[in-house]
Amino acid sequence: MVKRIRVTCAIILEEGKVLSAQRSEVMALPLKWEFPGGKIEENESPEECLIREIKEELNLEIEIIERFQSNIHSYSPEKEIELIPFLCRSLGGNLVLKEHLNVVWEDVGNLKLLDWAEADIPILNFFIEWFYHKGLC
Numbered sequence: 698m699v700k701r702i703r704v705t706c707a708i709i710l711e712e713g714k715v716l717s718a719q720r721s722e723v724m725a726l727p728l729k730w731e732f733p734g735g736k737i738e739e740n741e742s743p744e745e746c747l748i749r750e751i752k753e754e755l756n757l758e759i760e761i762i763e764r765f766q767s768n769i770h771s772y773s774p775e776k777e778i779e780l781i782p783f784l785c786r787s788l789g790g791n792l793v794l795k796e797h798l799n800v801v802w803e804d805v806g807n808l809k810l811l812d813w814a815e816a817d818i819p820i821l822n823f824f825i826e827w828f829y830h831k832g833l834c
């Protein structure tokens with residue numbers, strides 16, 4: 698049976714820039730860029746998971762604004778992930794890299810220049826469409 702892992706991720710938007718995180722050499726998908734987040738634990742809602750993960754990984758407090766559509770992606774025949782994105786804003790905290798190699802606040806118009814994890818690409822495309830449609834640029 699295929700194992701599905703549920704993962705939340707945060708699109709943290711601030712003044713036309715998105716906090717983009719690069720996975721470290723020792724993580725799965727080394728050096729790929731992603732929206733920070735992580736796996737949902739038992740008895741945890743997606744929202745609780747995301748708030749916990751962003752605090753653990755980056756020492757940031759966030760507010761969730763909107764849930765976007767998930768993407769289901771198989772990296773191997775036995776394992777698929779459901780990546781659940783949320784539009785967020787930062788409420789503050791000193792950004793500390795606890796797991797990632799790097800983070801950048803990237804202009805929405807330049808996001809596609811980064812080498813994203815495959816599962817993120819449909820989410821990235823949806824978000825960019827949403828951003829320009831809203832006239833937020």
Ligand SMILES: Nc1nc2c([nH]c(=O)n2[C@@H]2O[C@H](COP(=O)(O)OP(=O)(O)OP(=O)(O)O)[C@@H](O)[C@H]2O)c(=O)[nH]1
Binds near residue numbers: 732778
């Ligand atoms: N957080 C996050 N994970 C992603 C993204 N895209 C993507 O394919 N993944 C995959 O989803 C899974 C999430 O793992 P993770 O390592 O970030 O989560 P975690 O901190 O809860 O895991 P751990 O406690 O086992 O280390 C990994 O297989 C990762 O490669 C993304 O944008 N954000």
